[in-house]
Amino acid sequence: MTDAAARDNEPKIDAEEILDGILEWVEMETPTYHGDKVNLLADRIQGQWEAQGCGVERIPGRGGFGDHLLARSPDWEEGKPCLLVLSHMDTVHPLGTKDEANPIRREGDSVFGPGIYDMKAGAHLPYYAYRHLKRLGHGTKLPVSFLFVSEEEVGSPTSREVIEREAKKARYVLVTEPARDGGKIVTARKGVGRFEMRITGRPSHSGAQHQEGRSAVKELAHQILEIEGFTDYARGVTTNVGMVKAGTGVNVVPREAYAEIDLRVVSAEDGEEMVAKILNRVPRDPDVTIEITGGMNRPPYERSDAIMALFDKAKICADAAGFELETTPLTGGGSDGNFSAALGVPMPLGELLQDQLRQAMAAGYEDLDWSAVTRIAARAAGLPVG
Numbered sequence: 001m002t003d004a005a006a007r008d009n010e011p012k013i014d015a016e017e018i019l020d021g022i023l024e025w026v027e028m029e030t031p032t033y034h035g036d037k038v039n040l041l042a043d044r045i046q047g048q049w050e051a052q053g054c055g056v057e058r059i060p061g062r063g064g065f066g067d068h069l070l071a072r073s074p075d076w077e078e079g080k081p082c083l084l085v086l087s088h089m090d091t092v093h094p095l096g097t098k099d100e101a102n103p104i105r106r107e108g109d110s111v112f113g114p115g116i117y118d119m120k121a122g123a124h125l126p127y128y129a130y131r132h133l134k135r136l137g138h139g140t141k142l143p144v145s146f147l148f149v150s151e152e153e154v155g156s157p158t159s160r161e162v163i164e165r166e167a168k169k170a171r172y173v174l175v176t177e178p179a180r181d182g183g184k185i186v187t188a189r190k191g192v193g194r195f196e197m198r199i200t201g202r203p204s205h206s207g208a209q210h211q212e213g214r215s216a217v218k219e220l221a222h223q224i225l226e227i228e229g230f231t232d233y234a235r236g237v238t239t240n241v242g243m244v245k246a247g248t249g250v251n252v253v254p255r256e257a258y259a260e261i262d263l264r265v266v267s268a269e270d271g272e273e274m275v276a277k278i279l280n281r282v283p284r285d286p287d288v289t290i291e292i293t294g295g296m297n298r299p300p301y302e303r304s305d306a307i308m309a310l311f312d313k314a315k316i317c318a319d320a321a322g323f324e325l326e327t328t329p330l331t332g333g334g335s336d337g338n339f340s341a342a343l344g345v346p347m348p349l350g351e352l353l354q355d356q357l358r359q360a361m362a363a364g365y366e367d368l369d370w371s372a373v374t375r376i377a378a379r380a381a382g383l384p385v386g
């Protein structure tokens with residue numbers, strides 16, 4: 001048989017096969033707080049990896065969250081350098097999204113469904129890639145650990161320790177989060193802080209005893225303006241008071257007010273400074289008390305020399321495959337990559353493989369997640385995509 005004929009007989013990367021695999025995972029809706037639903041997907045993923053000859057460790061979920069899965073290639077050994085591929089199984093979309101808000105459907109080259117963009121498609125592609133390598137009779141250059149966590153969308157409260165432990169063992173970490181506009185990969189991310197603020201004033205009737213009251217809402221209004229005033233786009237610092245709750249009636253001076261605050265920073269130093277500023281709230285009204293809790297929930301993932309060295313290598317590989325690899329300036333969204341990058345493990349190869357393969361050609365807008373089928377396949381095959 002000629003070489004060409006032999007190649008003709010090789011299994012091919014098949015867009016429809018990839019899509020079927022992705023959609024099977026999308027069909028299984030996995031909102032973070034439904035641990036039982038996430039576990040159904042975990043069952044499926046565990047079975048699929050075991051069928052590829054990989055050992056799968058199942059780490060029981062805590063606090064109502066689903067289990068985490070750690071699949072390892074058969075050549076993985078403790079203490080040997082390896083690659084870590086990091087994905088999450090949960091999505092932000094409530095149960096039933098596929099029945100109403102965003103039915104699973106194909107429109108031309110786009111496929112819609114809850115969580116297909118973030119990140120069922122990305123989580124599935126490494127599985128397809130590994131299976132494809134196996135059926136071609138190839139292995140991977142480095143042993144691989146594939147970690148699937150159950151609660152990334154709420155800040156990985158139970159998986160963080162697992163992520164950090166496994167990232168320390170890895171030479172590279174590939175995170176299967178989406179690429180950005182035009183397929184640009186992510187080589188740095190802002191750190192994320194979260195805070196809860198409770199303000200307690202003194203209630204009174206707004207008609208009969210207005211002067212006796214101390215309004216928690218009025219204090220909240222001052223605090224919101226102060227906290228939002230910390231935003232400094234030039235420094236890459238943003239604050240957002242994204243949720244507020246207060247009041248019991250229109251004729252009652254409100255006793256309580258509550259707010260949730262989101263912070264984004266570029267550097268660890270900025271994080272420390274901003275956390276101190278936000279925690280150190282002094283009420284304008286001395287008769288009102290403020291209780292505020294929180295802090296950084298993901299450290300910034302800074303663009304180190306090691307990351308850029310990897311990006312440069314990845315760019316050469318991409319050039320050879322006929323497409324230009326670009327990086328984003330800086331993304332405000334945090335991911336589990338922040339944990340591994342903070343440990344000094346280079347990331348962008350993952351962004352290359354992951355984001356290029358799976359999401360270079362996808363976009364997500366709230367519940368209108370979509371992935372472009374033929375482009376995914378082209379990327380997966382290392383082909384130029386117009």
Ligand SMILES: [Zn+2]
Pocket residue numbers: 088118119152177178335
């Ligand atoms: Zn994600």
